[in-house]
Amino acid sequence: MERKTQIHTEPDKQDLLITRDFDLPVELLFTAFVEPEIVAQWMGTKVLKLACQRHGAYLFETTGPDGSIHLFSGVIHEFVPNQKITRTFEMEHTPFPVQLEFLEFEKTGDHSSRLRMHIVYKSLEYKNQMLRLPFAQGLNLAHNRLQEIVQKRI
Amino acid sequence: MNLRRDVFQAIADPTRRAILLLLASQSMTAGAIAASFDSARSTVSKHIHILAECDLLQHDQQGREIYYRLNPEKMKEVLDFVEPFRQMWEERFDKLESILKKRL
Numbered sequence: 001m002e003r004k005t006q007i008h009t010e011p012d013k014q015d016l017l018i019t020r021d022f023d024l025p026v027e028l029l030f031t032a033f034v035e036p037e038i039v040a041q042w043m044g045t046k047v048l049k050l051a052c053q054r055h056g057a058y059l060f061e062t063t064g065p066d067g068s069i070h071l072f073s074g075v076i077h078e079f080v081p082n083q084k085i086t087r088t089f090e091m092e093h094t095p096f097p098v099q100l101e102f103l104e105f106e107k108t109g110d111h112s113s114r115l116r117m118h119i120v121y122k123s124l125e126y127k128n129q130m131l132r133l134p135f136a137q138g139l140n141l142a143h144n145r146l147q148e149i150v151q152k153r154i
Numbered sequence: 155m156n157l158r159r160d161v162f163q164a165i166a167d168p169t170r171r172a173i174l175l176l177l178a179s180q181s182m183t184a185g186a187i188a189a190s191f192d193s194a195r196s197t198v199s200k201h202i203h204i205l206a207e208c209d210l211l212q213h214d215q216q217g218r219e220i221y222y223r224l225n226p227e228k229m230k231e232v233l234d235f236v237e238p239f240r241q242m243w244e245e246r247f248d249k250l251e252s253i254l255k256k257r258l
Contacts, residue, residue, distance in 0.1 A: 042250040
């Protein structure tokens with residue numbers, strides 16, 4: 001089966017490209033990055049601020065399984081409706097430095113579109129750490145789940 | 155100790171990546187590997203040791219010589235290291251798509 005979401009990265013480069021094809025008109029796909037209530041739904045986050053314009057900014061807040069609060073924020077450099085968003089992304093209060101994101105939206109048909117997210121990290125080491133993050137989080141989740149099961153048995 | 159993390163640390167180093175590339179096409183002795191680098195033999199030997207500890211390298215004894223070669227299975231695992239990251243985005247985008255399809 002063809003994978004809808006693809007990641008391209010070179011082992012010695014500090015950037016990566018995420019490509020995804022959607023069965024959605026590009027105008028509708030674009031709303032997923034602009035309308036706070038839709039962002040909140042698919043990103044699973046609270047949208048505290050979302051000013052989609054040049055010199056705009058955003059601030060999202062998520063609550064972890066343990067009740068911890070995480071803030072994600074950035075500024076918007078370029079904003080062309082249905083075409084592109086250039087922005088920074090930062091996980092606040094973490095050792096990870098800010099990263100630069102180039103989002104390009106492309107119409108591939110009346111009901112289909114393509115998103116290209118080009119992410120540039122501060123260094124190769126930070127890219128590798130970011131790539132490992134879902135794996136580490138998966139381990140944490142598995143660990144939390146184990147703890148729950150064990151505690152129920154006590 | 156987290157073995158998987160060690161593998162990532164192993165491939166983050168440029169000399170160790172160069173050793174892996176060198177061994178991609180042939181098996182070599184530690185001496186032959188060291189001869190390909192400007193670094194001191196003991197430094198290269200340390201790198202080989204780390205790669206072997208992470209199971210990225212295997213070795214065969216041939217007479218008095220030890221030949222190192224890549225462990226293809228472990229290499230495959232390392233090359234697939236973007237997979238959890240890809241799956242995370244796939245799940246997010248699947249959710250995005252299903253939410254927006256209701257608005258079509």
